[in-house]
Amino acid sequence: MVTTPHGTVRGRYEQGVAVFRGIPYAAPPVGPRRFRPPEPPEPWDGVRDAGAFGPTAPKPPYSEAFAQYLADPAVAGDDCLNLNVWTPEPGPAARLPVLVWLHGGALTRGSSGVPVYDGRTFARDGVVCVSVNYRLGVEGYGLFPDAPPNPGLRDQLAALRWVHETITAFGGDPGNVTLCGQSAGAISTGALIAAPQTQGLIRRAVLQSGPPEASERDRVRRMVRRMATRLKIPATAAAFAAVDRDLLLRTQAEVGRLSSPVLGGPAFGIVVDGDLVPRDPLQALIDGEAARGVDLLMGWTRDEYRLWLVPGGLVEHVNRLGPVALAGAMARCHVGHEVPRGYRALHPDAGTAELVGQMVTDHLLRIPLHRLADARPGSSYLYEFAWPSRLPGLGACHALELGFVFDTADVPESAKLAGEGAPQELCDAMHSAWVRFAATGDPGWQAWDATHPVRIFDDDVPHIAYGPRDTEIDLWSAAPTVPEPSPASDIRAPGAELASAVRRLRRSVGARRR
Template identity: 90%
Template sequence: MTADQTGPVVITPHGAVRGRYEHGIAVFRGIPYAAPPFGPRRFRPPQPPEPWDGVRDAGAFGPTAPKPPYSEAFARYLSDPVIPGDDCLNLNVWTPEPGPGARLPVLVWLHGGALTRGSSAVPVYDGRTFARDGVVCVSVNYRLGVEGYGLFPDAPPNPGLRDQLAALRWVHETIGAFGGDPDQVTLCGQSAGAISTGALLAAPATRGLIRRAVLQSGPPEASDRDKVRRMVRRMASRLKIPATAEAFAAVDRDLLLRTQAEVGRLSSPVLGGPAFGVVVDGDLVPRDPLLALLDGDAAQGVQLLMGWTRDEYRLWFVPGGLLEHIDRLGPVALAAAMARCHAGHEVPRAYRALHPDAGVAEIVGQMVTDHLLRAPLHRLADARPGTSYLYEFAWPSRLPGLGACHALELGFVFDTGEVPESRKLAGEGAPQELCDAMHSAWVRFATTGDPGWQAWDASHPVRIFGDGGPYTAHGPRDAEIAVWSTARTVTEPGPASRIRAPGAEWAGAVRRLRRSAGARRR
C-alpha cells in the first residue's frame, strides 16, 4: 500500500486502486471483481475484469445492477439508489489499516431486496462503523432479477449467485492487501442476502472461503424451478418473445425491467407467487441448501449467527393498508396462508389458541414467518448446537403499524441509525444503546465467533434485542415451532374432509389476496 495527498493506494490482481480517508477509515468504492455482465457476457457466469493500467479511482460507489424501482408504497420506507453504468459487478472495502500484515477479521455483506432490488450503495450499509471497530467490511453488488436469476434453457442457472462466489474468491485472494485476514471471513446477508449466504454456505465451491456466517431474516433454501420458470414465461408472453436468454438479451433493458416489475407485482414473500430465486442446478447448488447443511456435509466447522425480527411480515402488510384489509378478509386470508404453507386447519387453530387476542393479519403474518423462516433456522441450529447463536430483534419502529418489521434492524447492525435512510423505517429517536448492543454483537461474532451470549443447546437460548437492555430468553418461539413439527403437510388442496376450502376456493383466496396486495403497492 502507498498513499499520496488524495488517498491510500492498494494493488489488486487487476490493477491499483486509490481510495479515500474518511473519519480515519480507508474507503475503496466501486472496485470491479468481475467484468461487466452485458454484451456476450449477458446471462453468463461472471468473467474476470480486464486489467487496467495506472491507478483507478475508487472514491465513489460503482454502478448498481439493473433493477426496477420500489413501488410508491414501499419507497416511503426503503431507499434504493440507482447508479447508471454497465460495470455493476463491483464491491466496496472499508478498512482501518490498508496494507498487508494487519490480518484483521473480514465481514462480507450481501444486501437484501428479494433478489430484484437493493445494492451496496444504500447508506444504511456504511461499513465505516465495522472498520472503526477493527473489522474490514466488504459490501457487494450482484446481478438481480431476470439478469441474475432467470431460468433459461440456453444459459446456466444462478448467475447472480455465481457473482457472489466470484466476489468471495476476490476477497480470499485480495483482502490481505487491504489489511484483512482471508482465513477469518464472515459472510453476512439479510433477507435475500441471507438466502444467498445459506446457498453459498452449502456450496462445495466455497469450502475454505467462509469461516463464519450470519443469516438475518432469510433461511437457506432453494426455489422451486417451476416457480422461477413461470416468472420468465410470463415476461416472455408479455414481450411476445421466446423464453430464452438469447431472446431476452435482445430486449431493451428498461422495457425488460418494466415487464419484470409488472409480472412480479402480485408476488410477495408472505403471500407467495412466481418469483426469482436460487435454484438447485447440479453444479454450484447441487442440492437444497438447507438439507445439505442439516446433513452436516456442508460448511463443517463454520459458526452461525442467525436471527429474525419479531414482526417480519409488517413490512409487507403495512404499506398501502394491506394489514387492515387482511383483517377484514378473515377466512379468505387464513385460507391463503394455509395455501402458502401447505398446511391444514389445525395450524391457524393452534396459533389462535397461542395468541387469542391477535388479529387475523398477525396470525397470518406470524404463521407464515414461522413456517418459512424461524422453523428452518431452529432446525439448522438443532443440527449444529454449540456453534450456532440465535437472536430476535424486537424493538418496535416509531412509525405507526410497523412494529419490529423486516429490515428495521439493519440501521442497528451497522450502527447507522442517524442516517435519514434508517429513519425512514425506524422513525425518530432510535436508542443509541440498542445500536451499540446490536452492532457490538456482530463485531464480536466476526472477530471471535461468539456474539456474547449462550450458544444454542437443548434450552434454546435466544438473545432478545428490544426496549431496555438485551436479555436471553429460552425457547421464546418453541410453542409456535412445535405446531409445525406436528402439522399435516398438504401438497395440494385435499378433499373437504381434510381441507374445508375446496381447491378452487383455496386458489381463489390466494389470488384475491395477491390482487389486493398488488393494488395497494401501486
C-alpha cells in the first residue's frame, strides 16, 4: 500500500515488481468538467484497489485495416484521467530514476493499457515507470470559442505534477524524470518540455517518431466544423457536450477518415494557446527559450510511412496514381519539383509510394528533429530503427520499435506488427539504451555534433552511421518553398494546381478505403 495526496492505494506484486494501476490523477472529465482543464480528484477514504487498469478515454475503434496491426483495448467508465506505476521498490528511500510514458494514436486513439507498454521491464531494470491516460479527439483537442484549448495536453501536465508530488512514495526521484512518448505522445512530449509550466518537472525527454509541433488552428477548427455540420449543431463546446458520446465518436471517425500524415487534411492537434503553448514548441526549443538543461533522445523508424500506406493496400494504389501522388506530396510538403526529382535521382528503383512516403517523413519528422539536434549539440542523441517487420510489406514501419523499447516483443500485441520471432538481442540493445538514458542522460553512443551520428538499431552489430539522411535533407534547403494556397485562392495562384492534386488524391484514397 502507498499513500498519495488523495488517498491510499493497494497494488500487486507481479514477478517481483510492485504494480499500481488505474490511480486517478484528476477528476472525471464529465458534466461541467467536460471540455475544461483537469481538476484534482476527490480524496477517498480507506484503501483504493489499484489492481486493474482504469477506464480509457472515449475513442472510436481502429478501422479493420489498422486493427489487424495495432492493439487498442478500451475500458468503460468516466474516471479516465488515471495512470499506472511499476516500481521495484516502493517507499521514499529508493530515489530511482522515473520514466513517464505518453502513448501515441494520433491524439484520437490509444491508451496506457496496451500490453506492449508493460512497464514491468523498466522496473525490473531499476526505473520507476509511469504510464498515463489523457483525453483524446474532440474532447481533448477540439478548438471551441467557449472552452480553453488543449485540455488533453493539460491532462498530461496534471499527471506530471502528480508525479512530481507523489512519485517519491513509490520509490522514484522527482528530480530525475524522463518524459517519453511515441508519435502523438512524442509531439505531446515536445510541447510539454517547451511549456513554461513544466520547468523543474522534466530532466530528460525521449521523442520517438514525433517532433515538437503546433497544428494550424484552422486545421483543427475545420475538423470541429465538419463534425458540427454532420451533427447539425453549433461548433461550440456546449453544443458538443449535449451530443450522445457514441454518436460523437462515430462522427469524429467519419470526418477524420481522410486525415493522415501523408494526405494531410483536417485533424486534431496541439495549438498555440498563449498559455501552456505560448508559441510554436519547435521554434521555442531551437531558440533556446525552453527546456534548458533537458537531455534529448530522438529518432524515427526507417520506413515510417508503411504503417500509413500498407493497411488497405494503399501502397499499390499510390504507385498506380503516379504523378498525381507525387503532386499531392509536393503540396503536402510545400515544395516544387526539385525535391521529388532529387529523391528520384537518389533512389531510381523506388516506387512512387516509397518516394512519397519518405518525402513526407523527412518533411514532417526527420528535418525538424535534425534542426532541434543542431540547436542542442552535446545533449541530443539520435537513432534510427531499421529492423524490418516479419509481416509482408511493413518494413521498419511506424510504431514497430515499441516492443523493443519496452522489451515486450514476445507479447501477442507486439507480434501483430512485428510478426513472430523478433530478435531478443535487439530488444536487449534498445531497451537497455532507454534505461541508461533515463538513469544517466547518456544512452551509450556519441552525442549529436557536426558529424551527425545516428545509432542504427537493426540485425547487425550495434553501429553508428554518420549523416545517413543528410543527402535527402540537403535537397530541402536548396529548394524554394511553394506557399499553400488558401481555399479561396484563385486557381492560377502559386501552388493551387498542387492543392488540386492532393484533393484528388484524398478523394481517390477515400474511395479505396470505403
